[in-house]
Amino acid sequence: MLSIAIFLLLQTINTAAEERLQAFFKTEHNSVLFDETPISEERSDSLISCSRRCTRDKRCMSANFIKSDKTCFLLDKTRATHPERLLKQANVIHLEKVNSGLGSIQQLAAPSCQSLPSAIHPSGIYWVDPDGGSHDNAFKVYCEMKTDGGGWTLVWSYKFTNYEPFWTSANAVTPRPSWSALNGVNVPVSTTPPMNETDYNAIDFQLWREFGKEILIKSNINNWLVCSPDTGSLVEWQDGNVICKIVKRVNEMCPDGPTYRF
Ligand SMILES: *[C@@H]1O[C@H](CO)[C@@H](O)[C@H](O)[C@H]1NC(C)=O
Helix, strand or coil: CCCCCCCEEEEEEECCCCCEEEEEEEEEEEEEECCCCCCEEEECCCHHHHHHHHHHCCCCCEEEEECCCCEEEEECCCCCCCHHHEEEEEEEEEEEECHHHCCCCHHHCECCHHHCCCCCCCCEEEEECCCCCCHHHCEEEEEECCHHHCCEECCECCEECCCCCCCCCCCCEECECCCCCCCCCCCCECCCCCCCCCCCCECCHHHHHHHCCCEEECCCCCCEEEEEECCCECCCCECCEEEEEEEECCCCCCCCCCCCEC
16 A cells, blocks of 8 residues: 655755755655666655755755665656656555746746745845746845735846935935936946845846736835836836835835826
């Protein structure tokens, strides 16, 4: 009689580079994913240490743990990609990295921050690959997973060149994204994804539309807004109105502002 038990393991590992790696595994008892070319074959004391090896190895997508001789085979295949290879075998546990590790490594790049289930993904840095296909062009972004349901990609973080004379032409936001600007706008252009809210950078403006059309604007001087396109759209670079709602009030002097037009 084949008994199947499925549970989830969460692994959080600090590698030498102090990059926080995390992966969930689904385990299936008395099952093996047949693979004549495993990434590695190593002795492993337990299922946990086998899963830990797989968490550390960016190529590893699943593993077979042979209980009798405590051997851990790391594989770059999965039952999803090779369903015909999943066989019943006593005393073997098959482990598979599942979606919950989404965005934690380049091979598990998520399509967007929005595709990460916010309940188990805190705000932080994740791998994303908005154009899909090969993950070779995946890159890291900061996902804001808390405000208004979460799933926001941090596309731009800026400060002011000269905050004190706020209304004079001596003041500008810096850096600016790679959108067209009038001659004479003399601040650096950034195409480097910001890694947190105080890393003043911008994702290449051409990529913004791939993350969505709604915009969350956070500020420490104005109320926070979520804006959707109407006749206008920021990501489509189209003049007109956008529809905004306040999602957090931080400014008591202008409780109903600001209103935005792009
Ligand atoms: C923000 O990100 C930058 C660039 O990766 C890093 O140098 C800085 O330490 C980070 N700051 C915080 C508060 O995490």
